[in-house]
Amino acid sequence: MSDSIPDLHWRPSAADPEEYAKVSHDFSGVHLDDSLARAEGLPGVILHGMHVLGHVVSHLDRYAQPGRLTSVTVRFLDVTLPEEGVSVRMKPTDEHNVIFDAMQGDRQVLGEGLASFSKD
Amino acid sequence: MDPEAVALAKRLENAHSATWSDLQVVDPEEAARYADLHGYVGDAPGIPPGYGAALTMRTVLVVLHDETIALPFDRNVHAAQTLEWDEPLRALSRITTTARIGNVKLRARAVFFDVLTESIDERNRTCLRGTATQAVRHV
Numbered sequence: 001m002s003d004s005i006p007d008l009h010w011r012p013s014a015a016d017p018e019e020y021a022k023v024s025h026d027f028s029g030v031h032l033d034d035s036l037a038r039a040e041g042l043p044g045v046i047l048h049g050m051h052v053l054g055h056v057v058s059h060l061d062r063y064a065q066p067g068r069l070t071s072v073t074v075r076f077l078d079v080t081l082p083e084e085g086v087s088v089r090m091k092p093t094d095e096h097n098v099i100f101d102a103m104q105g106d107r108q109v110l111g112e113g114l115a116s117f118s119k120d
Numbered sequence: 121m122d123p124e125a126v127a128l129a130k131r132l133e134n135a136h137s138a139t140w141s142d143l144q145v146v147d148p149e150e151a152a153r154y155a156d157l158h159g160y161v162g163d164a165p166g167i168p169p170g171y172g173a174a175l176t177m178r179t180v181l182v183v184l185h186d187e188t189i190a191l192p193f194d195r196n197v198h199a200a201q202t203l204e205w206d207e208p209l210r211a212l213s214r215i216t217t218t219a220r221i222g223n224v225k226l227r228a229r230a231v232f233f234d235v236l237t238e239s240i241d242e243r244n245r246t247c248l249r250g251t252a253t254q255a256v257r258h259v
Contacts, residue, residue, distance in 0.1 A: 010159060016157065019153070019157050020157065020174075022153075023150060023153070023154050023157075023171070023174045024174045024177045024178065024181075025177075025178045025181060026177060026181055028193070040194060049198045049201070050170075050173060050174060050177055050198070050201065051157075051158075053170070053173070053201060054154070054157075054158045054168075054170035054171075054173065054174065055158050055159055057158075057168075057169055057170040057173065057203070058155070058158040058159050058160055058168055058170055059159065061168060061169055061170075062159075062160065066166060067166070067208050069169055069205060070204065070205055071202070071203060071204040071205070072201075072202070072203045073200070073201070073202040073203075074200065074201055074202075075199065075200045076197070076198055076199055076200060076201070
């Protein structure tokens, strides 16, 4: 694993839910239909949790040398919205493990994240 | 306790012996689009591991929409996820993902349950295992 993995910051675009739906085949209305999402009490369409986690996994994969990421676990604590910045804090605990969490504004959206890497 | 939640927990428990399987081919063009969408700059080295996870979610969705479980989908949220990679995915591999129901917990505010997945390639090697924890809020 790299000696240090930088924190991750990105701003999801308005098109992200639709683009991710094409890959995951999750076309749920809360991800694609603004009026339906609002009827569900949400502020608008929300990102797929696995899309948000996918950003974290891609970041870990790039910085820790591709193929060495062996596992990831995380809790989805709150909805993540398009067009608002997401910040993921990475904290290595030893040579093979990184804990992480993510904030969007003042809301924690990912928690208890743990990524592990092979020793090779 | 919400009787609807009790009934849902029972249906999930009854589905413990059921399995759902789905075959996907690792599409290199789709994987490249996934890489673009998830912050890879330039060509991703191989198939991004998160792409495999996205493929397995297709099978999880089949479980969540199963008529015998009759999940109230509008009250269901993806609460947690674990992923374990055993073998890297390769372009054009044929990946069979098998899903089953794991732990079911009836709690005061929600029914929690796990959908366990195992994805194997055409050589019968396990590529990816996952646990997708769902939470269905009571009415």
